[in-house]
Structures are given as structure tokens and as C-alpha cells.
Amino acid sequence: MNCTEVQDLAAALIDHESLGPRELAAVEAHLLTCPHCRYEYEMDRLTSRIVRTRVPIVQTPNDTYQSILSAIEED
Numbered sequence: 369m370n371c372t373e374v375q376d377l378a379a380a381l382i383d384h385e386s387l388g389p390r391e392l393a394a395v396e397a398h399l400l401t402c403p404h405c406r407y408e409y410e411m412d413r414l415t416s417r418i419v420r421t422r423v424p425i426v427q428t429p430n431d432t433y434q435s436i437l438s439a440i441e442e443d
């Protein structure tokens with residue numbers, strides 16, 4: 369498995385997509401031996417964690433929600 373493949377799979381891992389046991393083992397083995405991919409993986413993981421914890425989930429105000437609903441119904 370080359371670096372590009374590993375980084376693609378590692379990105380899928382970060383996005384909580386499930387990998388097969390063989391892919392997962394190959395990615396883990398590669399990350400142990402390749403500092404470049406490990407660095408990329410750690411950066412992606414940190415970035416995704418920051419995005420998940422720092423960006424508040426915006427609640428749609430109820431009247432906005434209602435006006436969207438009525439706009440859809442008017443179609």
C-alpha cells in the first residue's frame with residue numbers, strides 16, 4: 369500500500385467510515401513505519417476534532433423552519 373492509498377483510507381477512518389479489517393491493519397502498519405503519513409493522519413484527526421467540538425450546531429429558529437415549510441407547501 370502506498371502513501372496516497374493510506375492517506376485516503378485514513379481520511380475515511382477519520383470520517384467514521386468503516387474499513388475492512390485488512391485495510392485497517394494495513395493502514396495501521398503503514399502509519400507505524402511512515403512518519404509522513406502519521407503526521408498527515410494526526411493533523412487530519414486534530415482538525416476534525418476541532419471542527420466537531422468548536423463549531424456549534426446551529427439550531428434553526430422555529431419561525432424560520434415554519435416559513436421554509438410553508439414555502440415548500442406553496443410550490
Ligand SMILES: [Zn+2]
Pocket residue numbers: 370371372374398402404405406
Ligand atoms: Zn506513507
